[in-house]
Amino acid sequence: MAELKIETTVNGRRIARRVDPSQRVLDFLRDDLHLTGTKEGCGAGECGTCSVFVDGVLVKSCLLPVAKVAGKTIDTIEGLAVSGEMSAVQKAFHKAGASQCGYCIPGMVMAATAALRLNPDADREEIKERLGGNICRCTGYQKIFDAVEMARDFLNGKLSATAFDELDAEDGKYIGVNVRRIDAPSKVTGALRYAGDMVLPNMLHVQVLRSPHPHARIVSIDVTDAEGLPGVEGIVTSVDVPGQDGFGVFVSDQPVMARDKVRYVGEPVVAIAAESLAQARRAIAKVRVEYEMLPAVFDPDEAMKEGAPIVHDYAPDNIVKHIPIRKGDIEAGFAQADLIVEQTYETQQVEHAYLETEAGLAYVDHDGVVTVHSPSQNITHHRHMLARILNLPINKVRMIMSPVGGGFGGKEDMIYQGMLALLTMKTRRPVRLVFTREESIATTAKRHPSRTSYKMGLTKDGRILASQVRIVYDGGAYGMSTEGVIRKGAILGGGPYNIPNIQIDTYGVYTNNTPSGAFRSFGSLQSQFATESHLDICAERLGIDPFELRLTNAMRKGDATHTKQPLKSSAMSDVLEAARTASRWEHGAPNIRGATRSDLAGEGTRPSCTLSPRAVAETPAPKLQHEKGAA
Amino acid sequence: MLSCDTYLSPGSLDDALAAVAASDGRFRFVAGATDLLPWAREGRAGDVHVPLLVDISGIPDLRTIEPRDGRIWIGAATPFQRFLDHPELIRLMPGMPDCAVWFADNQIRESATIGGNLVNASPSGDGIPPLLTANATIELAALRDGAIRRRRVSLVDFIKGPGQTEAEHDEILLGVECDTLEGYGGAFEKVGHRRSLVIAVVCLSAVVRLDPSGTRFEDVRVAIGGVGPVARRMTDVEQRLIGQPITAELLRACLVGCEQFVMSRTRQEYRKLVAPGFVARGLANAIERAGGSPDACGIAKEIANG
């Protein structure tokens, strides 16, 4: 490899370095200069977490070969807070609460800064357009746009600097008061270090070989060629697990790495630690695994049938868990009903798509404590599982929660921490693994796909007499949080309605799909989608206003749920009334309205989303105003 | 990941071609790298090692934008953002600004070049339809028998299929020569899953010139992309319109049969709905920008709104 000599100016400092010509500017900034405020979210130019200025022009540093910045000037998020004072844009992001997980925020701040430099008078629509290349998963963007407008007004002299100040909490009260987030400065300045930003001396880089097959027996794993490659320091497979190899929230059915067979495409089989990421990747390519294909099953209803391929030997019916709930007599209810409506509803797999991909850093400390930093949403649970897997007393395992760059439940199930622990124990060196975006999407847990069969019996005036609900959740290849998810589905399966006769069955089923795991709303999204869609259909069939139908059946104070939980309070009716008023709801059954509705548009209504470009193309973008004000 | 042993940034065409000649053929040209780097990732080409990368974006002729023989020369390394802020390009290439606005996002546009877009030859490459309407001619250069061989190919002949072009492996695309379309009105229509950073499901370029009264088509050029292996001029539509007064009947008639351009294997139904809609909307926007009379604009808009 011919090294490349590069001279650049970064954040005002002249830098001359010999670099690897394969590097991107992103790698140069993060790995060589330790400027980790610039993040990698996708590596493919899609997300904007890596936005930096090159000669004053905003670009995505993940798509920029390092040679391209020779002789140029780079400005990163770290360069905005000159001599420690945050820029106006950063202050505005802090004040507006425009940061949540914070992972997209350095890029957002850079894009906002660029937008206001290009047009100091940009309106909200133009701000949206100019921030179009930066994706946020937490905020919903409104606060980000608020922040950019606030910074704009300050820079144009329309707002005083006190606008950024913290309001005095009245009488020490914080609820109902706009409080600045205490963790925001670290996020808007890029100072906060996520797991993938952390380095330790002598740290090794980990890469994982994953299964290309949905269901196959592992005949042999040959790592001889990989072992001999330069830089390779440690290789682990399931044989390296010293303790009980199994984790999961309810059943410990998931090995740290595939044991004997693989159950989904993307399941880890071999993990390798090497001196550099490139060496680890080269070594992975040299591992040879021989598989013997097994029949696979991809549909949970198919999986429950006699003779379906068995995913786990301990569960020959492929059922992770069945939760039945019975109240009253549904047949009696249906017999009295004036109307019976039956329908099936399906929901699909969903990816959490946090901007920070999974990452972890592990080391064994001087007291022999195996320590793992990762953005885990459940460190205590992970610690207990890991102690058992590693066959170590609990005081020899330590989990440290690094800042979570977005989780939404996706970082609740333990996925890769075990591999890191094994590799650091084997190599006695710190090890780090950072998932690529592709790896994150292809191999980590998703929201459970579901199929719900609904049968509901109602009286003419809209009283629900009986509900029969059967929900089949596709748990994928491993149990993970499935039992909890389907339990929630059962508990909330009938909706917040007082129904005298109800039968609910939820099933979590093994298939050879990517495992399903925790995802916010945890099992109830699927059942609520079915219940509320079903009620709209019933409202139509009965000719009743959908709000009325729900209010007729809403649980009230003093009612008991179908799991016999007495309700000491219930906000259901209040919420419905508030929504009805706020939406200026036009009364009537869904199917009796005319062509025009009185409750569309009007005050407080957001205009519909359009797909046309917002900036007017003919007007040339204003010339760049370098370093205007403190923007 | 894309890796290399050597990354060269030659300052002249001679140096670039010499470097290529001295290699064993295992090299790749780099312009903006916005196709190259995402290509070398999991799910696509995976990890790729190319011993030599030759960055052609610093070669002066590839960066030139200037009039040539009554046409306009646009160097291959011109990034898409220039169509939004270079006054000459805005004046002479009215089909391009809208295309640029729809192209990726403002950051990628600073890197992504027209040369890369053409050599990449994606069926939904946004730069291709407007360059087709500008009757673009491609200029290529390669070293043959120790001398630089330059040759010209029309854009229509240059792109042969998805990812396939006339360019030989060691040929550098120098730039494109286009008709100057001053006084034309241009429009670009695109639809995908979201506003920014999106691959077109359908994209369309329309440029028109009207008579001084703004009621009659003098010239019409329409090209559609994203609906088949290569983007194409919609000559049937053009022929029906050229020389004709702008009437509702005429506009309606020219939409008939537009769906025949849809050859894609996927989302056929949807694309067949979009194609005539885009012709109508593209023409309406182009007529307005070409100085159409209030009547003509009104008629075209009404047709576009269905």
Ligand SMILES: Cc1cc2nc3c(=O)[nH]c(=O)nc-3n(C[C@H](O)[C@H](O)[C@H](O)COP(=O)(O)OP(=O)(O)OC[C@H]3O[C@@H](n4cnc5c(N)ncnc54)[C@H](O)[C@@H]3O)c2cc1C
């Ligand atoms: C996030 C994102 C969004 C995108 N959005 C769009 C979009 O909206 N519309 C669209 O059309 N495209 C889009 N693209 C694709 C890409 O940006 C364009 O195709 C761009 O024009 C490619 O140009 P480049 O200079 O980056 O090419 P490079 O990646 O540098 O090169 C592409 C190919 O062309 C070759 N090449 C480049 N220049 C020359 C030359 N002068 N002579 C010979 N060979 C050459 C290279 O060897 C390579 O094979 C997007 C890409 C990304 C990452």
